[in-house]
Amino acid sequence: MQPRPRIVIAGAGFGGLWAAKALDGEPVEVVVVDRNNYHTFLPLLYQVAAAEIEPEAIAHAVRSTLNKSPNIHFLMAEITGVDLTNRLLVCRDRDIFYDYLVLATGSATHFFGVPGAADHAFELKTLEQGITLRNQILARFEKAAVEPDSLRRRAGLSFCIVGGGPTGVEFAGALSELVGGIVPRDYPVLADERVRVVLLEAAGTLLPGMPARLAGYAHRRLENMGVEVLTGARVSRITPVSLECTNGRVVETETVVWTAGVRGSGFPQHSGLPEAPGGRIPVDDYLQVFGYPQVYAIGDIAWREEGGAPLPMMAPVATSQGEAAARNILRRIANRPQRAYHYRDLGNMVTIGRNKAVANLFGRSFCGRIAWLIWLVVHLFNLIGFRNRLLVLLGWAWDYFFFERTVKLILPSAGGPGGRAEARVQAGRWVHCRQPGPHGRLWPHHVRPTSPPAPLGPA
Numbered sequence: 001m002q003p004r005p006r007i008v009i010a011g012a013g014f015g016g017l018w019a020a021k022a023l024d025g026e027p028v029e030v031v032v033v034d035r036n037n038y039h040t041f042l043p044l045l046y047q048v049a050a051a052e053i054e055p056e057a058i059a060h061a062v063r064s065t066l067n068k069s070p071n072i073h074f075l076m077a078e079i080t081g082v083d084l085t086n087r088l089l090v091c092r093d094r095d096i097f098y099d100y101l102v103l104a105t106g107s108a109t110h111f112f113g114v115p116g117a118a119d120h121a122f123e124l125k126t127l128e129q130g131i132t133l134r135n136q137i138l139a140r141f142e143k144a145a146v147e148p149d150s151l152r153r154r155a156g157l158s159f160c161i162v163g164g165g166p167t168g169v170e171f172a173g174a175l176s177e178l179v180g181g182i183v184p185r186d187y188p189v190l191a192d193e194r195v196r197v198v199l200l201e202a203a204g205t206l207l208p209g210m211p212a213r214l215a216g217y218a219h220r221r222l223e224n225m226g227v228e229v230l231t232g233a234r235v236s237r238i239t240p241v242s243l244e245c246t247n248g249r250v251v252e253t254e255t256v257v258w259t260a261g262v263r264g265s266g267f268p269q270h271s272g273l274p275e276a277p278g279g280r281i282p283v284d285d286y287l288q289v290f291g292y293p294q295v296y297a298i299g300d301i302a303w304r305e306e307g308g309a310p311l312p313m314m315a316p317v318a319t320s321q322g323e324a325a326a327r328n329i330l331r332r333i334a335n336r337p338q339r340a341y342h343y344r345d346l347g348n349m350v351t352i353g354r355n356k357a358v359a360n361l362f363g364r365s366f367c368g369r370i371a372w373l374i375w376l377v378v379h380l381f382n383l384i385g386f387r388n389r390l391l392v393l394l395g396w397a398w399d400y401f402f403f404e405r406t407v408k409l410i411l412p413s414a415g416g417p418g419g420r421a422e423a424r425v426q427a428g429r430w431v432h433c434r435q436p437g438p439h440g441r442l443w444p445h446h447v448r449p450t451s452p453p454a455p456l457g458p459a
Contacts (some may be wrong), residue, residue: 003029004027004028004029004030004071004397005029005099005333006029006031006097006098006100006103007023007029007031007098007099007102007326007329008026008031008032008033008088008097008098008100008101009030009031009032009051009097009102010079010087010102010103010104010105010108010199010206011033011034011103011104011105011110012032012033012036012038012039012062012074012101012301013034013035013039013040013042013106013318014042014299014315014318014322015102015104015106015298015299015300015301015319015322015394016032016034016102016104016298016319016322017032017062017322017384018319018320018322018323018326018437019102019298019322019323019325019326019362020032020066020069020322020326020434021069021323022322022323022327022328022419023071023268023329023330023383024069024070024071024072025069026330027071027075027333028071028329028330028333029071030069030071030072030073030084030213031072031073031074031075031098032062032070032072032074032075032095032215033065033074033075033076033077033079033091033096034062034074034076034077034081035076035077035078036076036127036263037061037062037063037074037453038059038060038062038127038382039059039061039062039065039124039174040058040059040127040381041058041059041250041382041384041388042058042125042315043315043379043382044057044058044379044383044392045124045125045126045127045129045130045234046124046130046170046174046219046391047132047174047179047279047395048127048130048131048407049124049129049130049133049134049171049176050134050137050171050177050405051134051137051178051182051405051406051407052178052395052396052399052405052407053391053392053395053396053405053406053407054391054395054406054407055127055131055262055393056110057128057258057388057389057391058383058388058392059348059388059390060384060385060388061400062074064299064385066385067187067408068449069084070272072452077091077092077093077096078091078092078093078119079091079102079105080092081271082094082101082103082272082295082426083269083392084271084272084273084292084295084432087099087101087141087294089101091447092345092443098294099294100294100295100296100324100329100332100344101294101295101296102296102297102322102325102329103281103289103295103296103297103298103301103302103319104297104298104299104300104301104318104322105301106265106300106301107125107262107263107264107265107300107301107339108125108262108263108264108265108266108279109199109258109261109262109263110260110261110262110263110278111258111260111261111448112260112261113205113237114235114237114238114294115236115237115238116237116238116239117235117256117258118255119238120224120236120239120240120436121162121256121257121258121456122136122255122256122257122258123168123258124171124257124258125262127261133257134407134410135411137159137178137255138408138409138410139410140156140157140159140254140255141144141157141182141183141186141187141190142188143224144189144190144193145156145190146438147260150183150401151172151252153193154194155241155242155252155253155343157190157193157195157196157253158195158196158198158251158252158253158254158255159175159179159195159196159197159198159253159254159255159257160198160199160243160253160257160258160333161175161198161199161200161236161256162200162243162255162256162257162259162260163200163201163258163259163260164199164205164206164207164208164229164231164259165201165202165207165208165257165260166207166211166348166350168199168201168257168259169206169207169261169349169350169351169352170351171257171259172197172199172227173222173225173227173351173352173356174195174220174353175239176222176225176226176227176353176375177225177354178198178405179195179197179226179288179387180225180226180277181403181404181405181407182204182224182408183195184338185404186408191209195373196228196251196253197226197227197228198227198228198230198251199229199230200230200233200243200245201229201230201231201232201233202232202233202234202235202260203231203232204221204231204232205219205231205349205360206218206222207233207288209257209312209348209417210348210358210360211236211352211365211432212424213359213367213436214358214359214360214365214367215358215425216357217358218299218350218368219231219354221352221353221356224272225279225352225353226405229284230245230249232247233245234245234246234247235260240254241253241254242336247394249359249403256394262278262281262300262313262406263279263395264278264279264281264300264303265279265300265301266279266282270329271439273289273292273295274289274290274291276303276310277303277310277431279304280300280301280303280310280403281297281302281303281451282304283297283300283302283303283304285298285340285341286338286339286340286341287302287304287321287324287325287328287329287341288328290366296325296328296329296349298321298322298324298325299313299317299318299321299322300313300318301348304341305406306342309417310455311343312430315382316346317343320341320343320344321343323342323343324339324341327339327404330428346361346362347361347362347363348360349361349371349374349375349378350375351372351375354372354400355368355369356368356371356372357371357372357375359371359374359405361374376396378393380392380393395407439457
C-alpha cells in the first residue's frame with residue numbers, strides 16, 4: 001500500500017489552522033507544527049494587555065481544535081529552518097519529512113531601526129507579551145501610589161503607543177478606558193494625578209488605508225477620551241525613561257508600546273528561501289514559493305501583490321490563503337490544475353472603546369454604535385471554541401455594565417522589552433508615617449531594612 005502524501009504545516013496561527021481544517025478527512029497525512037500548543041486570537045490580544053479579558057479567553061489548545069480529525073496530527077516543536085534539498089522541516093530537536101510544506105510562521109515586530117526600540121519598547125504579538133504589558137501598566141500604578149517624587153510619578157503614569165494603525169488605535173482607546181476606571185476606584189491617592197495616554201503616528205492621519213471620514217472620526221473620538229493624538233510624529237529614539245521624536249519632542253515615559261509595523265518572521269534568512277521586502281517570502285498565483293513548487297507560503301510570511309500593492313498582513317488574508325493553499329495541494333495530488341488565488345477584501349473595522357467603532361465593509365462606511373455592534377459580532381463569531389466565546393462575552397458584559405475591568409492581576413512573567421520587565425516591588429519594609437505627600441495626602445514612606453533582605457523566592 002502506497003503511503004499517503006504528507007503535508008507539513010509550519011505554524012498554528014490563522015493560516016495554518018485554516019489550511020489544516022481544509023485538509024480534514026482528505027487522503028493525506030497532515031502534521032501541524034508550532035512552538036506553542038495553543039492558538040492565539042491575535043485581534044483581541046490588546047484587550048489582554050488592557051486588563052479587559054483573561055489571557056486564556058483568546059487561547060485555544062491546538063489539539064482540541066484538531067482532535068476530531070484522524071488524519072491531522074500536532075507536534076509541539078520550535079522550527080529553526082528548512083532543508084529544501086531533502087524536504088525536511090528542521091526543528092530544534094528533530095527533522096520532519098514533507099511531501100508538501102505550508103509555511104505559516106506569521107510575523108514579528110518591525111522596529112525600522114529606531115535606536116532603543118527593540119530593547120525598551122513593549123511588543124504586542126504573543127500572549128506572553130500581552131501579559132507582560134499588562135503587568136507593566138498595572139505595576140506603574142502600584143509604583144506611582146508610593147512614589148514621593150512628582151517627576152517620577154509623571155513619567156510612570158505616561159503611556160506612549162507608537163503606531164496609529166488598527167492595533168494602536170484600539171489599544172489607545174482600551175487603555176484610556178482602563179485609566180478612567182482604575183484610578184478613581186483602586187488608586188484614590190492618584191485621583192489628582194494626570195495620567196497620559198499618547199498615541200504617535202508617523203503619517204499625517206490615523207488608520208492609513210481607511211476612508212478619511214472614518215480616520216477623522218477615530219481621531220476625534222480618541223481625543224474626546226483624553227488620548228493625546230500626535231500625527232506626523234516620527235520616533236527617533238527610545239530610552240528606559242523617555243521617547244524622542246525627530247521634531248525634537250520628548251515624552252518622559254517608562255512605558256512605550258510599539259504597534260508601528262510588522263515584518264516576516266525571519267524565516268527566509270535561516271532557510272535559503274527567496275526573500276521579498278519586509279522579510280517575507282514571495283509566492284506565485286498559486287501561493288507556491290518561487291523556485292520551490294512543493295513549498296507554499298501563506299499569511300503574514302507570504303508576499304503577494306494584487307493591484308500593485310502587497311496584500312495586508314491581516315487574519316482574513318491568512319485564513320483565505322490557508323484554505324486556498326490546501327485546496328491547491330489536493331488538486332496537485334489528484335493531478336488536477338491548480339487555481340490562482342485572489343483575495344476578496346470584505347473590508348476592515350476598528351473599535352475605539354465603549355459604543356464607538358469604525359467599519360468599512362463591502363464598500364460602505366459605518367461609525368459609532370452600529371459599527372461597534374458589527375465589530376462585537378464578527379469577533380465573537382471568529383473566536384475558536386464555545387468556552388472562549390463565553391469568557392470573552394462575560395468579560396465584555398462585566399466591563400460594559402459595571403464599568404469594571406475583570407482582570408487586574410500582576411502575574412509572574414519573564415518577558416518584557418529586552419527581557420527586563422519589572423513585575424514586582426523590590427524587597428523592603430513599608431511603614432506608614434505622617435509625612436504629608438503630594439496634594440496633602442499621607443504617603444507611605446520606604447524605610448530600608450537594617451539588614452540585607454533575603455533573596456526573593458517562591459511564596
